[in-house]
Amino acid sequence: MRYNIAEILNRYTEMKILLINPPAINEITSPVSHDISDASSVQPPLGLMYLSSMLLESGFNDVSIIDSQAEKLTYGELELRIRKEMPDIVGMTAMTFTMTDVMLTARLVKDIVQKSKIVLGGPHVDIYPNETIQLPEIDYAIIHEGEYPFLQLVRHIDQGNTQDYSNINNLLWKDCNGNINFNNINNQMNNYSLMPFPARHLTQIKNYYSIMTSNNPITTLITAKGCPYECLFCYKRYHEVSYRTPENVVDEMLNIKEMGIREIFFVDDTFYVNPIVAMNICNEMIQRKVDIPWGARARVNNISEEMLAIFKKAGCNRLHIGVESGNDRILANLNKNITTKMAEKAFALCHKHKIDTLAYFIIGNPGETESEVEDTIKFAKKLNPSFAQFSRMIPFPATKLYQMALDYHIIEYDYWKEYAINPYQTIIPRFWTEHFSQNTLAELTDYATKQFYVRPRYIFKSLTKIKGLQDLKRKTRTGMKLIVSNISNTKQKLKMT
Numbered sequence: 001m002r003y004n005i006a007e008i009l010n011r012y013t014e015m016k017i018l019l020i021n022p023p024a025i026n027e028i029t030s031p032v033s034h035d036i037s038d039a040s041s042v043q044p045p046l047g048l049m050y051l052s053s054m055l056l057e058s059g060f061n062d063v064s065i066i067d068s069q070a071e072k073l074t075y076g077e078l079e080l081r082i083r084k085e086m087p088d089i090v091g092m093t094a095m096t097f098t099m100t101d102v103m104l105t106a107r108l109v110k111d112i113v114q115k116s117k118i119v120l121g122g123p124h125v126d127i128y129p130n131e132t133i134q135l136p137e138i139d140y141a142i143i144h145e146g147e148y149p150f151l152q153l154v155r156h157i158d159q160g161n162t163q164d165y166s167n168i169n170n171l172l173w174k175d176c177n178g179n180i181n182f183n184n185i186n187n188q189m190n191n192y193s194l195m196p197f198p199a200r201h202l203t204q205i206k207n208y209y210s211i212m213t214s215n216n217p218i219t220t221l222i223t224a225k226g227c228p229y230e231c232l233f234c235y236k237r238y239h240e241v242s243y244r245t246p247e248n249v250v251d252e253m254l255n256i257k258e259m260g261i262r263e264i265f266f267v268d269d270t271f272y273v274n275p276i277v278a279m280n281i282c283n284e285m286i287q288r289k290v291d292i293p294w295g296a297r298a299r300v301n302n303i304s305e306e307m308l309a310i311f312k313k314a315g316c317n318r319l320h321i322g323v324e325s326g327n328d329r330i331l332a333n334l335n336k337n338i339t340t341k342m343a344e345k346a347f348a349l350c351h352k353h354k355i356d357t358l359a360y361f362i363i364g365n366p367g368e369t370e371s372e373v374e375d376t377i378k379f380a381k382k383l384n385p386s387f388a389q390f391s392r393m394i395p396f397p398a399t400k401l402y403q404m405a406l407d408y409h410i411i412e413y414d415y416w417k418e419y420a421i422n423p424y425q426t427i428i429p430r431f432w433t434e435h436f437s438q439n440t441l442a443e444l445t446d447y448a449t450k451q452f453y454v455r456p457r458y459i460f461k462s463l464t465k466i467k468g469l470q471d472l473k474r475k476t477r478t479g480m481k482l483i484v485s486n487i488s489n490t491k492q493k494l495k496m497t
Helices: 005-013 047-055 075-086 096-112 123-127 129-133 147-158 245-259 275-287 305-315 329-334 338-351 370-383 400-407 413-421 438-453 455-463 469-481
Strands: 015-023 061-067 089-093 117-120 140-142 170-172 180-181 218-221 264-266 294-298 315-325 356-363 387-392
Touching: 015 047, 015 075, 015 129, 047 061, 047 089, 047 147, 061 075, 075 096, 075 400, 089 096, 089 147, 096 117, 096 123, 096 315, 117 123, 123 329, 129 170, 129 180, 129 413, 140 218, 218 245, 218 370, 218 387, 245 275, 275 305, 305 315, 315 370, 329 370, 329 438, 338 356, 356 370, 356 438, 370 438, 387 438
Parallel strands: 015 061, 015 089, 089 117, 117 140, 218 264, 264 294, 294 315, 315 356, 356 387
Antiparallel strands: 140 170, 170 180
16 A cells, blocks of 8 residues: 555644634523523524635635534533644634633633634624724634635635735734734625535534424524614624525525435525515425425515415425514614514414414513503414514614613613623623613513413413424423523623533
């Protein structure tokens, strides 16, 4: 047998790239009714999987993903995994509400492999670029679309070109003297139809599930990026919308099916923001006999009979719909551009076509009175979705609502910015307390949840739809998580376990 010495040497000197989804031990969440989106499902790190596929396609073969949340890793277990990998580059996605765990992970990496370069991307970097790049553990940060800049950065480091990164768009970096550099910002969105499919094989596929479905394991898929709407409480990275081709979307769905994944959830801001595009995708699914269940995020203002009929035929089994309020004045305050009549029509059509629904509602909106909260509770019962989630209104950074909270002194100072400067501190999110105290908001949200779920009509309907023992167990777990709300108003200590 002949050995290629150059190939062997290359194998042992190849740069190791590790992408980490940190633990969620210190994640900032609303204390009430976050169960459906968090403990009730585990979704794969789609952004990290896209980065991985770009690297692999470009010839970087030593690429790994550690999904601490899906694998339920403690920091001690994560440390052992990092020691095993000994990465040259570590990449992480940063959300503001996950920054404490992101930074604890970054510090852990630096303690183990001091020379390892740490790169952050994601919405938090977009909102707080200066604060992020000034954190001592962070070597590079990427604003907006990160796949191509990250690939260029890895190439520079791999080639030993670590003195000048000025030709990489959207990159923030520190030179050898510690000076911070901001490169040119390119706001152009990626054409995801031209990109390789996410590297799902680098994750443990069986770890991803939702207790809202019996079709586990699940995965996520994006068909379009961006949102044209202007909701008061929403932070938007992209106002324009970039669409993938129906053929490309269905190619990925068939690839997913071959991997043994049994359900897909589209994580577009709104799957059918353009109904024609959405129906074209569904027609492609039907024509090519994809035959895999799927769900999507939705709005009530552009649902039609024709569209839902095609959705159902193509395999749609559930829609997650933001209703927010059962009062038209409050909906106008939120700049939702929807009405209660639109919501009634949308849910009636979903019932007609036997598509399950998860309805999102918010308690404690701008200008909202107690009677208008009662309107929302009554409206939730009237719509009768398969599941309902009630949350308290939290003004998040870089939203119009947060600026209003500061202007009206509902929130006294810019505490999110302070947190961005020092994300090692733990904080409790401030709620919109215009008419209700924090404790009253907690009580109202808990009351709304129980009013919706502890109803003979709802319980009977749920029992009649049970398909077997596993389905019974799944729905029992879901119901218990939503009814038993654990409200905590005490400041938590930083957890490293």
